Structure formats: C-alpha cells, structure tokens
Amino acid sequence: MSELLLRGATKRYGSVTAADHVSFKACSGRILGLLGPNGAGKTTTIRMIADITAPDEGEITFGGRPVGAWSQAQMGYLPEERGLYKKMKVVDQLRYLAELKGISRSDSKPRISHWLQRLGLEAWAMRKTQELSKGMQQKLQFIATILPEPRLVILDEPFSGLDPVNSELLRDIIGELKADGRTILFASHRMEQVEQLCDDICLVAKGRVVLNGVLRDIKRSYKRDKLALEFGGAAPFLDEMAQAGAFEFLQQNEDLRILKLADGTNAREILERLMALPEVDLWRFELMEPTLTEIFIRAVGANA
C-alpha cells in the first residue's frame, strides 16, 4: 500500500506561511492533481513530500512511514524548474541520476535504452545534453524521473513546452504508471490537463487547502446551472424569459446559445416550451457541469 498522507503539514519562511496545515491523501493507482495559482504553496508542499525541506509542523507519511532519505529512493520528482547538467552526455546523465536513486549501472543500462527508444531519443544517447532542443531535454528529464521505477511519482507541470504529439505520448506513459499501481501527484495550473488526467484533486491557495476530494464528486457537488442549447428556427420566448430575469445569455451564436440559469429557473420548462414549437429543430439540450476552471475560481474567490 503506497499511500501518501499529509496531515497538517506547515512550512513557514519568516513571517510568510508557505504551506499552512496542508492535509490530503494520494492513493496508489490514482492520479492526484495538485492545483493552485502561482505562489499558492504547491512547490513548498512538493518539497516537503520530497524531503527536500522539512515541515515545521505536521507529518507526512508514505506507506505509513514518515518520509525521509528512504522515501527519496522510492520517489521520482520532476520539478517545474527543469535542470540538467548541460555538458553531460545523455546516457551519462541518466545513469548518474539513476545511481543517486540507488540503481546500479548494470541495472540502469537496459532501462536507459528502453526509455530513450520509447521517447524517440535513442539517436541522441551519446550527445551532450546542451545539444538537445528544449522539448527533448524535457523528455530526457521525464525519463530520469521514471527510470528508477518510483512508487511515488511527482510531476510538476510535465507538459509545459511539449508539442501535442509528445504530450500525448507522455499522457500514455502516465496512464501506464497509474495502471501499474503507482501513486502519482500531478501539479499544474492548467485546468484542462488536470480535468483529463486526474482522479482526485487538491486545490491550494495562499498555502491552504481549499478543496480536496474525488474530482467526480466535487464536480457533482456543484449545481448544473449552465444550459447549452443548439437548435434551428426561432424561439422568441427565450428573449422574454431573459428579460424577465430567468437566465442570462453567456453566449449567443447563430444556432448555439449558452444560458446561465437564475435560481429557481426550471430547465425542464425551457425544454418543454422548445419542443412545443413545431418550427424548432432541437439538436442539443445540455445542462453542463461546471468546468474545473469555474470551480477553481469559485473556491479560490470564496477564500480570497
């Protein structure tokens, strides 16, 4: 059971509290999205998990044991600020970083060629790192992170600077890691990526956790108050309802209208009235769930 558990983890730098009683749980075989605006305390939280800095208060355990040098060996960390030894050859770099995680040279050799091949870097194996493009260096660093087969994978903005093809490749590999039962922590402020990838989310702002739980449940807990309509023909009653304050138009294109329903407005009534109009061809009627961005803005706004 490789469960990562934070309980009241707090880190202060002088008068600034970078992480304020942060508590959450990341489970094996699931991806936890750590979300937050810049300066929210994501990096501080990750550094405490990675045992780079020690929390002033609270505790962090992995598989029931407090994190420390032992857990560093079980963990792969891809920091947001990428860095590699520029003048080192690609293979030497991977071998060195794997060695620091306790992987012997003979063990790392086949893994290095496997991963370089998988990510299309095999031709660059003997080149110096500085000769690689930024995207290639990004992939190299990703390899370095997962090569030691860590049970806990921490990825801070892993897709930044990658083209769609490589992003897709990375997403596939992350999916494989998840299926393999690894515990994955994915930090980002790119909501659509988190929405696509994560099972659980933990939203932090100003050092505090403002929202934490299963993504599905969180989304369900927010009311569906946005209605998307797509139809051919005229429905003048909509304008009347809008004027009466039943909803407001968020978007009004040729055939597509997105409505924000006011409290007490019944979407069903709109559907029935539309169906009653014989000249209206209804193609789409969707009560949309709130996007993560909207949830994020509401949660952070409420706590600001």
Next chain:
Amino acid sequence: MHKSLIILRSEFMRRVSSKTFIITTLLGPLLVVVFFGIIIFISVAALESDSWTIGIVDETGVLFDRILERGAGDHELVRVDAGSARADVMAGRYDGYVRLPAGLIDGSERPEFFTSGGGGFSIEAYLGRRIERALEDYLLDERNVPADVRAIMNRSVYVESVKLSDEGEEAGSTAAYGAIGGVMGFLMYMTTLIYGSLVMYAAIEDKSSRVVEIIISSARPFDLLMGKVLGIGAMGLVQMAAWASMFVVALLAAGPLVGAFMDPAAYDLPANVSNQELLAAADIPLPSISPTIFIWFILYFAGAFILYAGLFAAVGVMVESPQEAQPLLLPIMMPLVLSIVFISPVLQSPNSALAVVLSLVPLTSSVPMIIRLAITDVPFWQVLLSFALLVGGFLASIWLSARIFRTGMLMYGKKASLKDVVRWFRYA
C-alpha cells in the same frame, strides 16, 4: 555506494575528462615558465636600459679621481662645473649631478644629489657606495695606510648554511631553502585559491542550472557538498601530481641542458668530461629536500582546500552568477591573502612569534606552515596542533556550509543579504 561517493566520482570524471582540464594540465607549466621568463626578461632589460649620466661637482678637489679609479659601473660619471651644473641638468645633458661639499672630508657636510625627476633608491645607493669608498681611500691615503691593512678592510665574510637533521648534515644555502619555501608557500596559496573557487563555480552552476533540485531530491545537501568538494579536490591532486611528474622529468633533463651550456675549460676539465662531473665541479648547490615535505604539502593542501572550499561553496550558493559573488568573496579571501602578504617575514625568521601564530590559525596556517617545514625544523607539537586546528576548521566550515546549502540552494530571484543567510542557517 554512498551518495557522496557517487557525486564525487561523477564530479571528478566530468572534470578530468573535460578539454579544459587536459589543456590546463598540459599548458599550465608552460604558461608559468613563460610568465616568469617574461618577468625576468623585463627586469633585466629594465636594469640594462636604466643607465645614468651623472655630473659631479667636486668641491673637495680630491674625491672625483678616486671615484673613477674604482670604475663607474653601469653609469657614466662626468666632472662638471658648479656654475653650469644646474643648467646642464635642466637642458638634459645630464640626468643629474652630485655636489661633494668640502665639509664632506671631515664629516660636517653631506653630498647632495640633484635631479629633475627624482633618483630612486638604486641610484642613491650606487652613488653612496662609490662616494663612501672614495672617501675611505682618500682618508686612508692621508694616513699612509699600507696595502695589506687595506686588504684586511676589504675582506668579506659569507656564512654557509648547513641544516642539521636526523639523517646528518645537509649543505645548501639559505637562499636555496628560502626559494623552495617561497615556491611551496606560493603554490599552496595558488592551488587553494584556484581549486577552492572551482567549488564555488560548481555550486553556482548547479544552482543556476536548477539541476540541484533533482539532486537533493535524491541525496542529502551534505552529501552533495562533500561530493563536490572532494571530487574537485581529487581533480586538483591529480593535476598537481601530473605537474610534479613533469617537473621531475624537466629536472632530469635540466642537468644535461645546463652542462651543454658550460665550458669544461673554465673548470680545468678535459673537453670530453661527463655532465655529472661538470656540474659537480661547478659546485652548483642543490639543497636536498626531505620527501616528508611533500606529504605535508598534500596534507595541508587537503586541509586548507576543504576549509576554503566549504566557504567558497557557501558563497556560491548565495548567488546565481559569479559576478554577484565578488563582494562576498572579499572577507573569505582576506585571511588567505594575509598568509601570502606575510610570506617574506616568515621566510626571514621562520620561528618568530608571527610565523608561529600564523601557522597555527586554521584560516592562515597552510602557507606559513609549509614554508616553515621547508626551511626549518618546526617543533612537532606545533605541527600537530596546527594540523588538528586545521581539521577542526574544515569540519566547522563544512558544517556551516551544509546548513547554508540546504536553504540557499533553492532560493532564487533575489540576492541574499547577510541577514537572509543567517535566516537560512536557522531554517536548516
């Protein structure tokens, strides 16, 4: 394998296999030879070109001829008239003139040297020596002192230094020992400084390239620091060993080379004489150096290097570029510079209180101690105490640096003030 050993090996291999290392190792000695060659050449050329024409107004009427009798050396001395001397100097016909007043004979007056631009120590000493000799000649003549008495007065005595050691007596001049001590002291200073600052650059590189965050998510900051310090230190030892072996080869080649430039006839030897015999006949004094001095050199280098490398690394981690590091380096370099500033008093009296104190204080001990070990017999308790203090010093420096490392390595954006550093120290 221990993490710091992995880091050490990587650091060492990366550096030793770099082009810079190979080039500096091969060309370093050449550059030093060229550097000193240029200095010697310029000094000799400057001395030769600095020839004066000096007018002498001899109001005593008895000294000028006696001055010329002993030769004018590198300069030209001309008798001039008191009336025109000033004008001649101002017009540039002479570089200056000396007035020898009549009262000089009985000691009531002093000679005066007039120049348009100042004379300098060496020309004053040159004139003083010649006037003194001429005055002495005149006064001795006046008293009819016979030649054998004068010969007695002109005799010089030179002291021959012999160093006593357990193995027996070692001949060799103080100058030769001094030169070896000086060279060793200077080498100690240079190597500590150069390799120490490499550690600083390595810390800056790791920090500014952001690779450090990956490393310290795998290893303790202390392991990273020790790995870097020892890796670069090992590289320094390899480089110095390479230089030392080049030096030995050069020394072996130097004998025949010197011999080739010497004329056997000058030493009453047949033309087909061997080099060894020739060098022996020329009596070129080669001081013998005990091999233990090299062991002490390595020990003191290692100690001083780790001590300073720790401090340099702490500076490296406070900044993001070498430029920012400059003002922070000053307080660290001061003690090291101090030890080189006092190199000459230590050479002159290696057992003085100053020399003993300097060679005990950890921040300054390496340079004066290696000089003292080279030129004198240092009491064993002093070496022991000095080395123990040095070990204590580097442990303290590494401990301090590791604490600053832990927080400083991940601080970006603004330059660290002393206050910040104290704060980092507490966070760690």
